[in-house]
C-alpha cells in the first residue's frame with residue numbers, strides 16, 4: 001500500500017490517488033447551482049453586517065488575504081457578525097477543498113514522559129527523579145507500531161519528553177528501526193523541540209540532524225512546540241522552551257529539505273487576540289515562502305492538570321477557551337490561511353467529538369487521527385478518551401452532511417466513502433476495553449516494566465546505551 005505523499009490540496013488532486021472516486025469534480029450541475037445560490041445569499045448577508053466586518057468578510061470571499069488588524073476585528077465579533085464569520089469560513093472551505101472531510105488511521109507513541117523541561121502547560125512530563133517516569137525501549141515501540149499497522153494504521157506519530165543525557169541520535173535510530181520493520185508506514189515524528197534537542201545532543205546543526213532523520217525515513221514532522229510564536233509570551237508560560245527563531249529555523253529547514261510539517265497553535269491561556277492573529281500570519285508567511293505545511297491545527301489549552309493553572313505558576317491564566325473562542329480560531333484560521341494552507345483540522349482530543357463536528361461547519365475539513373494512545377491531553381485532564389474509531393469519524397462527518405474520506409498523513413486520499421456502505425474497520429471492532437488491548441498513559445506511569453532509569457544508573461538494555 002503506497003504512502004500518500006501528494007501535498008496537492010484535495011480539491012486539486014487527480015484520479016491518480018488510490019481508490020478514490022473524484023467526488024469533488026463529480027458534483028452534479030444542480031448541486032453546483034445550489035452552491036452558487038447559497039454563495040449569493042451569503043454575500044447579501046455579509047453586505048448587511050457592521051461595515052468593518054462586512055469589508056473584511058467581503059475581501060475574504062473575493063479571495064484576498066486579510067491582515068492581522070482585520071483578524072483582530074473578526075476575533076471581537078458577536079451576534080450576527082459572529083455567525084457570518086463561521087458561514088464565510090465554511091464557504092471558503094467548500095470552494096477550496098470541497099465537501100470531503102478527512103481523517104487518518106494512526107497511533108501515537110509517546111515513548112517517554114521524562115523531560116528536562118518544565119513547560120507551564122504540560123501535565124504529561126515527569127522529572128527523571130519522579131516515580132511515574134517511563135521510557136519505552138525500541139522493541140516495545142516497534143511492537144506498538146506493528147500492532148497499529150495490523151489494525152489498519154498508515155501512520156505512527158512519535159513524540160515524547162526530552163530525557164536527560166539522551167543519546168543524540170536516538171530519534172534517528174528509532175525512526176530507522178521502525179522503517180526497517182514497517183517500510184510502508186509513515187513516521188510522523190519529532191517536534192521542532194525534539195529536533196533541536198537531538199541536534200544539541202549530537203553536536204550537529206539542525207540541518208544535519210534533519211538530514212539524518214530524512215535518511216532514516218521520517219515522513220513528516222509535527223509542527224507542535226509552537227504554542228504561540230511570541231517570545232515574551234513563551235518566556236512567561238514556558239521559560240526555556242524552544243525559541244520562536246529556533247522553531248522557525250527547524251520548520252523552514254525541514255521544508256527546504258522537502259520534509260513536510262503540520263502547524264499548530266495552543267490557545268485559551270494568557271494570549272490575546274492579537275497574539276493569535278500574528279501567530280497565524282507568521283505561519284502564512286512561512287507557507288508563502290516554503291509551501292511545506294500540510295495543515296493547521298488549533299489546540300485548546302487543557303487547564304485541569306496544567307501546572308501553570310493548577311499550581312498558580314502563571315498569573316491571570318484562563319481556564320481554556322470558551323466555545324465561541326474555539327469556533328473563532330478555526331474560522332479565522334480558515335479565512336487567513338485559505339489561499340495557502342488548504343487543510344484546517346479540528347482536534348477531537350481537545351474539543352471532543354460534538355464540538356469537532358460543529359467545527360466542520362466553520363472552516364474545518366479534517367478531524368485528525370484515531371491516535372489509539374492519546375496521552376498528552378488525557379494527562380492534562382481532557383475527557384475525550386484515547387482512541388477515536390474510524391466508524392465514529394465517518395458518522396460525525398456524515399451527520400454533518402459531508403463526505404467522509406480516509407487520508408494518508410500528507411492528505412493523499414486512501415478511501416472515499418461516498419456511499420454509506422456500513423464499512424467496518426479492524427479498529428471499529430475494538431470494544432470498550434481499549435486500555436487492556438493498547439495500554440494507556442494511566443497504566444504506563446504505574447508499570448515498573450518500563451520505569452525510566454537515569455543513564456548513569458541504568459542496567460537495562462536500551463537505556464544504558466544512552467551517553
Ligand code: SF4
Pocket residue numbers: 115116117118119122123124125160161162193
Ligand atoms: S511540553 Fe514537551 S518539552 Fe515541555 S515539559 Fe512537556 S514534554 Fe517537556
